Amino acid sequence: xxQLVESGGGLVQPGGSLRLSCAASGFTFSSHWMSWxxxxxxxxxxxxxxxxxxxxxxxxxxxxxxRFTISRDNAKNSQYLQxxxxxxxxxxxxxxxxxxWRYWGQGTLVTVSS
Amino acid sequence: QAVVTQEPSLTVSPGGTxxxxxxxxxxxxxxxxxxxxxxxxxxxxxxxLIYDTSNKHSWTPARFSGSLLGGKAALTLSGAQPEDxxxxxxxxxxxxxxxxGTGTKVTVL
Numbered sequence: 655x656x657q658l659v660e661s662g663g664g665l666v667q668p669g670g671s672l673r674l675s676c677a678a679s680g681f682t683f684s685s686h687w688m689s690w691x692x693x694x695x696x697x698x699x700x701x702x703x704x705x706x707x708x709x710x711x712x713x714x715x716x717x718x719x720x721r722f723t724i725s726r727d728n729a730k731n732s733q734y735l736q737x738x739x740x741x742x743x744x745x746x747x748x749x750x751x752x753x754x755w756r757y758w759g760q761g762t763l764v765t766v767s768s
Numbered sequence: 769q770a771v772v773t774q775e776p777s778l779t780v781s782p783g784g785t786x787x788x789x790x791x792x793x794x795x796x797x798x799x800x801x802x803x804x805x806x807x808x809x810x811x812x813x814x815x816x817l818i819y820d821t822s823n824k825h826s827w828t829p830a831r832f833s834g835s836l837l838g839g840k841a842a843l844t845l846s847g848a849q850p851e852d853x854x855x856x857x858x859x860x861x862x863x864x865x866x867x868x869g870t871g872t873k874v875t876v877l
Contacts, residue, residue: 699857701866713864716769749813755804758813
């Protein structure tokens with residue numbers, strides 16, 4: 655059974671940092687692009703970032719460029735999202751997704767507030 | 769980055785047919801945008817229905833189909849069921865980056 659389990663969300667003050675993790679199982683993690691998608695409360699889906707199988711290519715939505723960094727560790731079947739300089743507008747449920755959007759985690763809530 | 773536009777809301781009668789569309793601010797949507805369609809119900813993660821314009825996953829009900837229509841990607845629901853009431857999002861690829869559509873709330877009434 656495929657599982658994507660996110661962790662690391664929580665409450666953080668504006669300007670702070672958080673690191674999200676996504677643990678994958680049930681498929682060959684190292685063979686697939688992985689992504690992060692977020693959804694602000696009551697709003698639509700927003701693609702955040704993608705990372706290639708070997709980590710050699712990464713893409714970001716304009717609003718997080720220079721602040722967020724996507725990475726992966728194929729030995730640990732995990733991907734990460736390092737989020738710095740957080741803003742109120744980054745408040746959202748963050749989903750880990752992979753295998754061309756086939757599999758999704760249940761999401762982890764990030765709240766940026768003072 | 770591009771803006772991807774969907775109808776805000778659509779209503780369909782049980783057993784009826786409805787078509788959702790997905791347009792791009794950069795011009796016509798083509799197969800090169802690899803259109804995806806997702807269904808999301810309240811409190812749940814999204815679920816992929818259609819990939820690469822018209823391909824279905826094993827779990828995609830046969831009443832859903834995807835196509836290109838008039839320069840847009842389209843999702844057609846034929847024979848709507850009460851359980852199809854949900855938010856639907858398209859997703860387009862732009863050379864490595866992706867943009868979700870604004871979402872369509874489908875009501876079965």
